[in-house]
Amino acid sequence: MLQETTQAAAATGGNAASALTQMGMDHLLQEMMSDPGAFAVSWVVLLTLLVMSAMSVYWIVINTFKNISLRRSADRVVSTFWETPNAQDAIRYMEEQPRSEPFSKIALDAAQAAAHHQRHDGSRLAESLNRSEFVDRALRQAVTRESMRLESGLTVLATVGSTAPFVGLLGTVWGIYGALIRIGATGQASIDAVAGPVGEALIMTALGLFTAIPAVLAYNFFVRLNRVTYNQFDTFAHDLHDFFATGSRVGEVANKR
Template identity: 35%
Template sequence: MLTTILAAGSAAAKGGNPYGLIPALREGGLISQTVFGLLVLMLFVSLYIFFTKIFEQQKIINQAKRVRASFWSANSLREGAAKLEKNSAYRQIVDDGLEAQEQYKELTDPVEAHDWLHGSLARSEATINSALNGGLAFLASTGATAPFIGLFGTVIGIYRALIKIGSAGQASIDAVAGPVGEALIMTALGLVVAVPAVLGYNFLQRRNKAIAESLNAFSNDVLGYLASDGRVRPTTAKKSPAKPAAPTTTAGQTGGVPTRP
């Protein structure tokens, strides 16, 4: 029995298996090979986008931690921005806010300072969020279309199997095994491409939403600082609760208990 299994494995490794992937694609022709290549390309591009976006998101999450730790303890926004990375998303918001404040002094039409600053910071947030969402449309499209692309390959394989059955006049395993195997391979590959794309899209969207909320909160804090000329800023640490005062005693008493003279 072991000798038979080893012999079969050796034959498959040498390309002697007529029902493997390569023979099925060779028999399927240009259409099956094109569908297979397209699905494989979509899979690798989806994985590249997923891991690239994970890296970008984690970088911004780490930046948020540094902002909470040291930014608001600085004496000014410029000093706090100097503590952040040069390409930090949070530093971009601060720099855009300071630039908007300088531009407001050059305006000739009467515009509310709050509206001007708020619009500038909102544009800065939108730019960052747009960069974070880049590539997610491809993941969504892959998750939606990959099963149908695989289904197209499945239809072609079943069609070829029916043609072979009609030509042979009977449904023999040898006649239909190749086309049916090709059809099943396309169905499975379509699912293998679509499921990770959908899961990755939902996961990245959830993290992007959390990052957008953090950026929005920071933007509001920067707006409050600029609009109040530095008088309004978030507290960096909670004050420790005051210790309860010791009980007062009158002369000749200790702890509220009268003592003998």
């Protein structure tokens, strides 16, 4: 009797050890590659998650470098513009900035709007819109354009963060469904027959979470950074409006008084 109990325990332990070896990612890939047709849905889910992860990493890297560059250049560009005594030199300095630098493009749009309105002084344009309104409209368009450029990739991050867990869950549900079909066909419900397929299916959920979590964190982080940049855009745009509409900033007028 004792010998039979020992043998049963040994068999159970052997089954558990065998089940553990079938629950890894490497075993899942071997199963999928051995019979691609039977794992068609699993392949679609896995490849979708890989594409989502690659897109997420790409936009995280792009937006990281974009925000680092913006933080380094913003104060320098704005301060140089206001500290340059000659307006033409300040505009020339803005023209020398890279195309990706947003503050210089906002200033250039305001300068071009003011110059355009001045060239058409006395025309129907000047009669329908005064200089202040014309510059204000140009600034609004410039701020909106540069704000939209800052948001590039955020839609992708939000989409990945919200859908990747469900894509992984689809792989899990389909994997468990297939495991139950195999168990019903073979009539085996032992630990080594159940744990392997179920564990492999749960890997899909884990992959979905690993794909979604960085995307969600990055999205929230970049949204916060962009909110600060939007405030800087608005402040700079208001100062530019005062400068090109009246010839001086509000702060400068107050200081002169």
